[in-house]
Amino acid sequence: MNRRQFVYGSTVAAAFARIPNGLAAAKYDLLIKGGRVIDPARKLDATRDVAIADGRIAAIEPSIPAGAGETIDARGKLVVPGLIDIHTHAARNKEGPELCLADGVTGLIDAGSQGADRISETIAIAKSAPQQCRVLINIGRAGILPEGDTMDLSRADAAAAREAIARNREMIAGVKARLSRDVAGANDFEVLKRAQEAASPFNVPVMIHMGQTVSPLSKLFPLLKPGDIVTHMFAPPPNSIIDDNGHILPEVMAARRRGVRFDLGNGRSGHLRWDIAERVLQAGFLPDTFSTDWTPEGRTAQVIDFENVMSKFLMLGMPLDQVIACATLNASRAFPVFRNRGTLKPGAPADVAVLELREGSFEFVDNFGNNRTGRQRLFPSATVLAGKRVASRS
Numbered sequence: 142m143n144r145r146q147f148v149y150g151s152t153v154a155a156a157f158a159r160i161p162n163g164l165a166a167a168k169y170d171l172l173i174k175g176g177r178v179i180d181p182a183r184k185l186d187a188t189r190d191v192a193i194a195d196g197r198i199a200a201i202e203p204s205i206p207a208g209a210g211e212t213i214d215a216r217g218k219l220v221v222p223g224l225i226d227i228h229t230h231a232a233r234n235k236e237g238p239e240l241c242l243a244d245g246v247t248g249l250i251d252a253g254s255q256g257a258d259r260i261s262e263t264i265a266i267a268k269s270a271p272q273q274c275r276v277l278i279n280i281g282r283a284g285i286l287p288e289g290d291t292m293d294l295s296r297a298d299a300a301a302a303r304e305a306i307a308r309n310r311e312m313i314a315g316v317k318a319r320l321s322r323d324v325a326g327a328n329d330f331e332v333l334k335r336a337q338e339a340a341s342p343f344n345v346p347v348m349i350h351m352g353q354t355v356s357p358l359s360k361l362f363p364l365l366k367p368g369d370i371v372t373h374m375f376a377p378p379p380n381s382i383i384d385d386n387g388h389i390l391p392e393v394m395a396a397r398r399r400g401v402r403f404d405l406g407n408g409r410s411g412h413l414r415w416d417i418a419e420r421v422l423q424a425g426f427l428p429d430t431f432s433t434d435w436t437p438e439g440r441t442a443q444v445i446d447f448e449n450v451m452s453k454f455l456m457l458g459m460p461l462d463q464v465i466a467c468a469t470l471n472a473s474r475a476f477p478v479f480r481n482r483g484t485l486k487p488g489a490p491a492d493v494a495v496l497e498l499r500e501g502s503f504e505f506v507d508n509f510g511n512n513r514t515g516r517q518r519l520f521p522s523a524t525v526l527a528g529k530r531v532a533s534r535s
């Protein structure tokens with residue numbers, strides 16, 4: 142618990158202590174009734190009512206009488222902490238954050254859409270986002286380029302990135318380095334070194350985009366520090382995290398041991414192949430976080446929404462509570478801006494996702510056109526941001 146949470150938690154508790162008959166007399170702005178509440182932070186998975194007051198979670202009890210405020214009927218649905226997506230490109234478009242919010246995403250990171258030259262554009266969108274939104278600065282100063290962000294090594298400009306971070310300390314949460322052959326070519330190692338040079342004065346994480354790199358991971362991963370994030374962890378060879386015999390590479394294990402995080406980064410090309418994901422999970426190497434690598438184009442192909450991405454891992458056999466943890470609690474730990482989120486603990490900001498877990502036959506596709514059929518699919522149902530219900534995706 143950090144200091145802020147402690148202070149808010151105590152305030153809520155003190156408020157109730159002054160009210161005779163406790164919960165019954167308390168006034169709530171919003172009550173989410175009868176849902177299956179899953180809060181991995183507290184290992185809670187049970188039918189509960191969730192009461193919200195003043196933008197914070199006020200109480201979670203088996204039964205809380207409805208008061209004057211609004212009620213959401215969550216019977217038959219899941220009630221989980223608001224989803225946190227740590228790898229999106231939502232701040233490329235003005236509408237991006239709002240579209241994600243309707244899917245239950247109450248916290249998001251734009252991961253390197255822009256570099257130093259045009260970082261103010263993504264920052265402006267992040268600032269106007271309804272939910273918590275921060276950006277990673279691409280070490281390539283021109284941002285994402287079709288010809289490769291840092292194919293021209295002079296674009297990997299650590300000094301320019303440092304200046305941009307210094308000017309926007311509040312909004313830039315870290316540095317993104319895209320290292321694939323078609324993005325950085327043979328410059329991958331040098332690009333990552335420069336990304337660390339940009340990040341280190343500010344003690345912020347570097348997120349690397351791995352997969353199909355020129356350099357082997359044994360050369361790249363030693364440059365990763367605790368708190369850094371490896372996205373596209375299920376990318377197929379060359380330079381996958383798993384070898385042909387089904388063993389996770391030793392430098393990958395070592396990175397995890399020292400606190401490097403491993404993230405899905407679904408995306409649409411080259412990042413996710415079912416057989417790799419299956420073998421990595423079989424080896425017992427579970428993702429820390431899911432992320433969509435969201436773009437407007439992804440809404441109609443492969444990504445669709447965060448719930449669809451999460452459902453792929455239900456299909457691959459991950460238990461529901463772990464799937465929820467990857468999209469909430471674990472993600473909240475990746476960046477300080479989310480530190481008091483990702484949980485429904487009384488006193489926490491009331492960011493809540495109400496989801497439907499439907500049974501049936503659902504088609505999922507990886508980034509290589511391979512289809513698989515799952516028996517469950519999560520769908521967004523209602524979203525609460527800072528204690529207020531937001532409009533759902535129709």
Ligand SMILES: [Zn+2]
Nearest residue numbers: 228229252434
């Ligand atoms: Zn991306």
